[in-house]
Amino acid sequence: MKKFQPQPGFVVQAYKFALDPNAGQGAALRSHCGAARTAYNWAVGWVTASWWQRRAEETYGIGADELTQWRPWSLPALRKAFNEAKHTDPRFAGWWAENSKEAYSTGLANAAAAFDNYAKSKNGRRKGRRMGMPRFKSKRKARLACRFTTGVIRIEAAARHVTLPRLGIIRIHEPARGLLDRVQAQAARILSATVRHERGRWFVSFQTEVKREIRRVTRPDTAVGIDLGVKTLAVMADSTGEIREVPNPRHLDSALKLLRLASRTVSRRQGPDRRTGQKASKRWEKANAHRNRVHHRVANLRADALHKLTTAVAAEYGTVVIEDLNVAGMLRNRCLARQIADAGFGEIRRQLTYKTRQNGCRIVTADRWFPSSKTCSGCGAVKAKLPLHVRTYECDACGLVLDRDDNAARNLAALAAAAATGTGVAGDQGTLKRVSKPRGADQKTRATRPRRKAGTGRAGGAILPHQRQTETRDRTQAEALTLW
Template structure:
């Protein structure tokens, strides 16, 4: 199966490369923000549509002006790509997939995208345009043999770490079929409960670092704005956030890979995570769990490796239905963790019973097309 795949590596720039990257990030950010203002003013003040080609022409004219001559000091490719990203952002907005584009800040994550014409790749080293030496990349894994790189995106996060993401063509082989089938019920105390009876504890990556984060944020709030000490304190906060995000991502990737390797059919309940976050008592824990990212990983890994992922409608009464006889109780508050079926007398763990019902519904959708309001993931 031919796919586009990105490989992300950390690298350590030299002082000269740091200066050039800072200029490149700044020029790309300026082009994005300037053209966003141009397009916004053209529409709201003159009712005039401005697209990518108009912004590209405006950028060319801008570079010819003496006060903006500094735009020519960096590679033109990342600056031009910023306009393409702006066009994509407007496309997502008009398709109702995202909110209206917002201005980029120098305090957030910085990124610059280089196409194949703006870098040199010899299979071992990567050299960007306007730089004298290749990047000192830490190759944590091996790229595919004869990989043809199409883009190289260089980024710097709020913690001051530099990364390069290499997009290339890759071939993924379908994994051999297995007999395993599993239903997954997602929760907070336990991150995932399987139809096999296994319960996976929630990693609680944010909760574990919350006390330390509060301490660092209080120190940051007391620093004078614009001072070097405030910059150092902000970097410490960003590093702790990065540590939390990395730990969560590592947990989700390991669990999703394991499930895809062991099971041919995976059934999971479709959850409206954005709506669930409106409950302020649970919003922090739901965000910390990373349910949406977990399902996203299951979706693309299942597609790559020939597995079947089935989504069950969020209104399916998985917790209130007896997995043995099919009896459905009327009410079941969240505080009820175990219950006995009045029809057949079976005693159920609420979450394991829900996972078994999710698996049964998923198999019905997969094999017989039963009506359980399946949702495509």
């Protein structure tokens, strides 16, 4: 086989397959995932030990120059320290050689990423909620996952087995002929493989570099606005005036009765108790497995329905307009939290984002405060209030009477024309936002903005003497430690 040569048009794509390991392979998979968790906990304890030691020494009146040195959390530093400690640390003595080195690298890499996220969050350079200090992973609650980046990673010739380092040949539940044909035709290259236990079974996900041609959609000149809801999952209105409704399948509601019966059966069995050390009975494990299968079936049905919806939308329309919903805030409503979580609003937006990119489409995200439901799609008048229980929109200016969701979908579809003509304000990803202050001469430009000194960090904190290095990672770590 000729050497793989990356060319323009290659994208990074994942292929996920279910595994059918035997008892021995299942135990080996759990051992590798447990090794990754143990390495992660070791790294968190090794780094934070110096933090607590310095804090204790400060209470003793020890000077800053005599305090214990900070321990770095970069991946190379963690690997070097781990290789020295694995021979003497009692947590690894006697069994660390049973697993692949990639298992321990997975835990160390996750720990390095966790400390980086914590440092960026402390310095205000990370979006989203504030990240706390990395904590230890529990054996009961931690997700079983392990990533392989080196070694023998391939799909066998029959396309029914995969080969992973130290794990050997494992059978796949369904043939991987599509990926194997691409690899043999030099149209794809496997970069890494991640094994994960979720929904009651093992999966392997191949991260590949694939040559993909942009698929032309059915109606490239048509824009569609999608209004998501609980009563109706999606109301789609395109620029031609056509309105389509996608009913909400409500998979969780249909399974609630069965879940109640299964949970009642579990509660009557002798379950585990950590306080007394009581172990679960065989009947409890059997009943709990039955209840878990019900949850897994609901999750699989939901994922299948959302993939079919988003694939159909991304394959038909050239422009898709969606809302920037505050799903986390909506889940605080105890009356609608279960229905909102079952609908999967965030998953719909995530799938539409990457599927429209694959098809060469354009996705426009309306601002979170855009009044799509309060605005009249006929004349543009905006109502001051529109309670949620009012399902019919009645315009006081032009007398338009329309369903609330249909009116919102039409307003979203009209935003596509605003983004294309420049009448709206578009962001990096086509996000329409309201501008609080227009750009004028009083605003600082790139030429007039004062430059930041090279020796100061973004947060304005001083760099510690022993951390004066040129790498960005070391500067980020020093700034976080000064704020800790």
